[in-house]
Each structure stands twice: as structure tokens, then as C-alpha cells.
Amino acid sequence: MRIELNVNGTLHEIEVEPRTTLLDCLRDLLDLKGAHAGCEHGVCGACTVLFDGEAVRSCLMFAAQAAGTPITTIEGVTPGPGELSPIQDAFCETHGTQCGYCTPAMILVAHALLADNPEPTREEIVEAISGNICRCTGYAQIVEAIALAAERMRGANRPRSLSK
Amino acid sequence: MKAASFEYSRAADIDEACAMLAADDSARVIAGGQTLVPMMVMRLARPTRLIDINRIAALSYIRNDGDGVAIGATTRQCVVERDALVAAQVPLLARAIPNIGHAATRARGTIGGSLANADPAAELPLIAITLDAVLSYRASGETAEIPAREFFIGPMITTLPAGGCLVGVRFPVWQGEKIGVGFHEVNARRSDFAFVSAAAQVELGADGKCKRIVIGVGAVTDFPMRLDSAEQQLMGTTLDAKAVDAALREALADIDALADLHASAEYRRRAAINLASRAVADAVSHAQGKKAQRNADAH
Numbered sequence: 001m002r003i004e005l006n007v008n009g010t011l012h013e014i015e016v017e018p019r020t021t022l023l024d025c026l027r028d029l030l031d032l033k034g035a036h037a038g039c040e041h042g043v044c045g046a047c048t049v050l051f052d053g054e055a056v057r058s059c060l061m062f063a064a065q066a067a068g069t070p071i072t073t074i075e076g077v078t079p080g081p082g083e084l085s086p087i088q089d090a091f092c093e094t095h096g097t098q099c100g101y102c103t104p105a106m107i108l109v110a111h112a113l114l115a116d117n118p119e120p121t122r123e124e125i126v127e128a129i130s131g132n133i134c135r136c137t138g139y140a141q142i143v144e145a146i147a148l149a150a151e152r153m154r155g156a157n158r159p160r161s162l163s164k
Numbered sequence: 165m166k167a168a169s170f171e172y173s174r175a176a177d178i179d180e181a182c183a184m185l186a187a188d189d190s191a192r193v194i195a196g197g198q199t200l201v202p203m204m205v206m207r208l209a210r211p212t213r214l215i216d217i218n219r220i221a222a223l224s225y226i227r228n229d230g231d232g233v234a235i236g237a238t239t240r241q242c243v244v245e246r247d248a249l250v251a252a253q254v255p256l257l258a259r260a261i262p263n264i265g266h267a268a269t270r271a272r273g274t275i276g277g278s279l280a281n282a283d284p285a286a287e288l289p290l291i292a293i294t295l296d297a298v299l300s301y302r303a304s305g306e307t308a309e310i311p312a313r314e315f316f317i318g319p320m321i322t323t324l325p326a327g328g329c330l331v332g333v334r335f336p337v338w339q340g341e342k343i344g345v346g347f348h349e350v351n352a353r354r355s356d357f358a359f360v361s362a363a364a365q366v367e368l369g370a371d372g373k374c375k376r377i378v379i380g381v382g383a384v385t386d387f388p389m390r391l392d393s394a395e396q397q398l399m400g401t402t403l404d405a406k407a408v409d410a411a412l413r414e415a416l417a418d419i420d421a422l423a424d425l426h427a428s429a430e431y432r433r434r435a436a437i438n439l440a441s442r443a444v445a446d447a448v449s450h451a452q453g454k455k456a457q458r459n460a461d462a463h
Binding site for chain 1 (some may be wrong): 166171205218242266354355
């Protein structure tokens with residue numbers, strides 16, 4: 001079947017089988033390899049993308065269902081070529097990436113969290129990433145990265161008089 | 165981990181979805197898909213056709229309808245989680261929802277999907293049974309209602325007729341000054357399937373005594389159960405810990421508890437008594453105006 005997908009602000013008209021998951025469609029048809037295939041049945045979280053701004057598992061929906069809804073993958077969060085988003089930057093700085101397999105999903109979950117809650121507590125950060133497995137067990141640095149990104153994003157583009 | 169081939173249809177309205185279901189015995193309705201898609205990729209489910217009801221706008225709502233809160237079948241769990249009306253009017257539902265899966269599955273998972281799936285360990289069937297919710301469904305061009313206590317009859321088995329599609333659920337709202345809720349569950353990892361879950365809602369009278377109480381436990385039997393005998397015994401009492409414990413022990417003494425690799429029948433019975441008594445204790449403190457406890461069960 002023919003569908004139109006809106007990924008990272010670009011419209012793609014593609015031919016998919018109904019059984020093609022959004023994950024397989026992103027990776028194999030659109031060549032967006034940042035959404036990672038881990039367990040492929042909704043347990044590991046590696047395939048997380050933003051679907052209308054909400055973090056969802058792209059292995060648990062079919063591409064046909066996603067037609068017409070804005071989707072953001074890790075490739076879509078950078079401000080420009082060669083640049084990093086503040087969250088990506090914080091992950092580098094705190095060594096929040098280990099082998100890197102869970103990283104794109106962790107960053108997208110952090111984006112969804114911080115869009116909603118600019119000042120999360122440690123507990124809220126832990127809750128937000130609780131559905132994402134890091135098999136290197138680098139959780140401490142991931143939590144640190146999200147807290148650092150939150151702090152920087154709160155401070156960005158604000159007059160000093162408003163900062164704490 | 166790839167699903168077998170199927171046809172995909174998007175239903176424009178509920179009657180079209182029902183007609184598609186009636187036309188093909190092996191067709192399945194897909195709502196959030198957070199259980200159905202894993203079943204399909206593991207090839208435990210091989211529907212010939214998926215009928216997508218996600219875009220039927222009329223199935224997604226939360227509204228106050230007098231003495232209840234009505235929620236549409238395809239309303240996302242995350243929407244209910246953040247809803248102010250639900251938090252104020254159906255606090256037990258608001259309390260339980262964060263325990264369903266993870267934020268990313270609640271962003272897709274629906275209220276109706278979880279109810280229709282009827283997993284014995286799922287939170288929503290437990291809350292529906294505990295609060296005496298009423299489900300409504302559409303079948304053969306007519307809308308019918310069924311109390312939650314008559315809807316769930318076995319593990320993943322409901323009385324929804326073949327060719328029927330859930331349209332919504334209505335949770336009764338308790339009107340009263342001193343109402344409190346409690347919910348506890350135990351699982352191996354946060355947000356995994358519960359080994360045992362328990363929910364309670366109480367209303368205290370001006371004298372501090374129990375005016376009304378409901379208690380339910382999930383994941384212990386084939387479908388969530390209400391502890392009617394304990395509720396009856398505790399009416400009019402001060403709900404002190406000893407009396408609650410005794411009533412729960414008696415109510416759970418003769419049940420045929422589930423047993424599996426993760427938890428034996430004896431463990432489930434014991435944990436059910438403990439979690440239900442914590443849920444009642446939380447509900448009492450909540451009703452007395454003390455700060456609600458965060459779920460701090462051992463994981």
C-alpha cells in the first residue's frame with residue numbers, strides 16, 4: 001500500500017506492506033538508521049521515536065498507521081549539519097553514551113520529557129527512561145546527561161534577571 | 165520478529181469497524197497495539213485483517229456525565245494519566261495508570277484496548293472491577309452496556325460478543341467529603357507485569373468510620389477479583405489494621421490462586437493480603453487528608 005510519512009519535517013511517499021513496522025520502514029525504506037532494532041517486540045525501547053511529540057516504540061506500530069502524523073527520529077533533533085542538540089551535547093560531555101545502541105532512544109525520551117517538564121527531578125528522569133534498556137548499564141551517566149541538558153536548556157536565551 | 169502478512173483497513177466509524185469484523189472471523193481490531201503487535205510479531209496472533217479504529221474521533225473522549233466519568237475506548241492511557249477531571253473525580257484510576265507499562269507504551273496504549281485484552285495482571289481491568297465500571301460496546305448496529313464484573317470471565321477472555329467492539333467505559337464517581345484511594349503492586353522490575361496488584365477506595369463518615377469500601381486484587385486469579393466478604397465485614401468499622409488484615413485473610417483463604425515460574429500460589433495469596441491491606445491503609449490516610457503514599461513496594 002502507498003502511504004505518505006512525515007518524518008523530520010519531510011514528506012515521503014512510499015510503498016509498504018501492511019505488516020511493515022514503522023521501525024523497519026524508517027530503517028530500510030527511508031535509510032534512517034538512528035532508530036535501532038533491539039528486541040522488536042516492545043521491551044527494550046531502542047526503537048523509540050517521537051510520534052506527534054510523544055515518545056513511542058516504533059516497533060509496536062505499523063508504518064501504515066503512522067501516515068500523516070509528524071514523526072521525529074534522532075536524525076531530526078540536530079539544529080544543523082555537524083551540530084548537536086543540547087541533549088546530545090550533554091550525553092557526550094557526561095559520557096552518557098557507552099556502546100551507543102540505546103543512545104538515540106534515550107535522547108528522544110529526554111526530548112519528550114524536557115519539552116513537557118523543563119525542571120525534572122532525578123526521580124522523574126529515572127521514570128522517563130525506565131522503559132529504555134542500556135545493556136552497558138550506563139544509567140548513572142544517562143541520568144546525569146539529562147539533568148545537565150535540562151539545566152542548560154533552562155538557562156538558554158533567558159535574561160540573567162530571570163535565572164536563578 | 166516480523167508479523168505474518170495481513171490486510172489493513174482503517175475504519176471510518178464504529179459501525180464500519182463492526183461490519184468489517186463481522187465479514188471476517190480472523191480479523192482483529194487494533195487500537196494502541198501495545199499488546200497485539202508483540203503477539204503478531206511473535207506469531208502468536210495471525211489476524212487476516214487489522215481494522216484500525218485509532219482515527220475514529222468519536223471514540224476518544226473523557227467527559228463528566230453526571231455521576232460518572234465516561235472515557236472513550238481509544239483514549240490514550242497517557243491522556244487519562246494527565247487529565248484533571250480523572251484526577252479529581254476518579255482518583256483510583258489516576259493512581260493506578262502510571263503503573264501501566266512505560267510512558268512510551270502509555271502514549272499509544274488505549275483504555276479500551278487494555279480492557280478488551282483482559283490480561284489478568286493488567287491494571288485497568290482491576291480498577292474497572294473495583295469501581296464497578298460499566299463498559300459499553302457496539303455490536304450488530306446496537307449499543308449495549310455490561311458491568312465490568314460480568315465482562316471479565318477468564319484470562320484474556322471477556323463476554324464481548326464476536327463482532328462487537330468496545331466504545332467506552334464509565335467509572336462511577338463517589339460523592340462524599342472524605343474519600344481516599346490506595347493502589348499497590350509488586351513486580352520484578354518497575355512497570356513489568358504485576359505478580360500481584362491491589363486497589364482500594366474508601367469513604368469515611370464524619371465519625372471516621374467506614375461508610376463505603378471497595379477492594380480488588382489483580383493477577384492473583386484468572387481475572388481481577390473483588391473481595392466482597394471483606395468489604396461487608398469492614399463496613400462501619402474504623403478500618404484498624406488488625407481488622408482489615410483478618411478480613412482480607414478470610415476473603416483470600418479459599419481462592420484458587422495462579423502459580424507460575426515467577427510466583428507460587430501461596431506467594432500470590434500472601435502478597436495479595438499484604439498489598440490489599442496497604443492499599444486500604446493508604447486509602448484511609450488519603451481520606452483523612454494525609455498525603456497519599458507513593459508506591460514504595462519492594463521491586
